[in-house]
Amino acid sequence: MAGMTQPLRPSPANEPVRRAEAGPWAIELLPANAYDARYVASQSAIGFAFDSQRGVHAIGSDRVRPFLATPNGLAFVPAGCDVYSTSARGGEYLRVVRTDGLPLAGAQPFNNRNDRQATALALGMRRALLRASPTDEWEAWALALAARAADEALPAAHGDAMTARRLGLLDEFIDAGLDGPLSVQAMATLLGLSEGYFLRAFKQATGQSPHSYLIDRRLARARELLRNRRARLADIALACGFASQAHLATAFKQRLGLSPSALRG
Numbered sequence: 001m002a003g004m005t006q007p008l009r010p011s012p013a014n015e016p017v018r019r020a021e022a023g024p025w026a027i028e029l030l031p032a033n034a035y036d037a038r039y040v041a042s043q044s045a046i047g048f049a050f051d052s053q054r055g056v057h058a059i060g061s062d063r064v065r066p067f068l069a070t071p072n073g074l075a076f077v078p079a080g081c082d083v084y085s086t087s088a089r090g091g092e093y094l095r096v097v098r099t100d101g102l103p104l105a106g107a108q109p110f111n112n113r114n115d116r117q118a119t120a121l122a123l124g125m126r127r128a129l130l131r132a133s134p135t136d137e138w139e140a141w142a143l144a145l146a147a148r149a150a151d152e153a154l155p156a157a158h159g160d161a162m163t164a165r166r167l168g169l170l171d172e173f174i175d176a177g178l179d180g181p182l183s184v185q186a187m188a189t190l191l192g193l194s195e196g197y198f199l200r201a202f203k204q205a206t207g208q209s210p211h212s213y214l215i216d217r218r219l220a221r222a223r224e225l226l227r228n229r230r231a232r233l234a235d236i237a238l239a240c241g242f243a244s245q246a247h248l249a250t251a252f253k254q255r256l257g258l259s260p261s262a263l264r265g
Helices: 116-131 138-149 164-176 184-191 195-206 210-226 233-239 245-256 260-264
Strands: 018-022 025-030 035-040 045-049 053-059 065-069 073-077 082-087 093-098 110-113
Touching (some): 018 138, 025 116, 045 110, 045 138, 093 138, 116 245, 164 210, 184 195, 184 210, 210 233, 210 245, 210 260, 233 245, 233 260, 245 260
Antiparallel strands (some): 018 025, 045 093, 053 082
16 A cells, blocks of 8 residues: 555554443444453443444353354343353444333343434434534433343344354455455355355345445444554555545545544544
8 A cells, every 4th residue: 555664553552431421321432443342231221233243141140151242233231130241352332221120121131233213313323422522312212222232022133044154154255355356156156155145144134235334344443443543544544444534535435423533632
């Protein structure tokens, strides 16, 4: 790449945890960091995984198992639940709790539930947290997300075709090729599926198209590289597969509601 003598690398510094409080609600946006969590939940909590992430966990059980959190996956942990979860990379995660001690509806933990309304709410809350606007409707958003988590009719995200193994292979393939073009046909071929079947199965599993997911992965990599304050925005754009710095800025504005420079601070 022109003007680059070595691959861009993120700074060891991480994005901060972003937090908002409104009435009895606390909303946190946790950055995509490695983590090792072990606790008994003192209060019920709603979660939303923006990224694909994997590791091992035991939620409400003494049996430790590998897990895959699918992108756009709604999750819930009831009060009193034993939680063990560890991931070498993690993923960006929204966490919503009540601070007044009142429980949220639901007695069983779950994750990987795909719901269009929950996704829209979580994306809007992430944009608001990133731009730190004091005028947003936090209490209404938290109540609405709690209502979606309490809806027991919501299905799990996984379809029969998009297994954890296939999603893992796809993530590795995308991450290895983010600095270049990646076609839907190439993704489908990697998984041994027809293009049409892959499109339908991926949408069922994640609630979004492969192209939209690819843009999200490019933006996640760009946010990592932005932590290196010496890296030029034009170089970051090219390293993440955007055609130009302007293309990167447009994607940031559309998906995150602010510019790369504003996020870097």
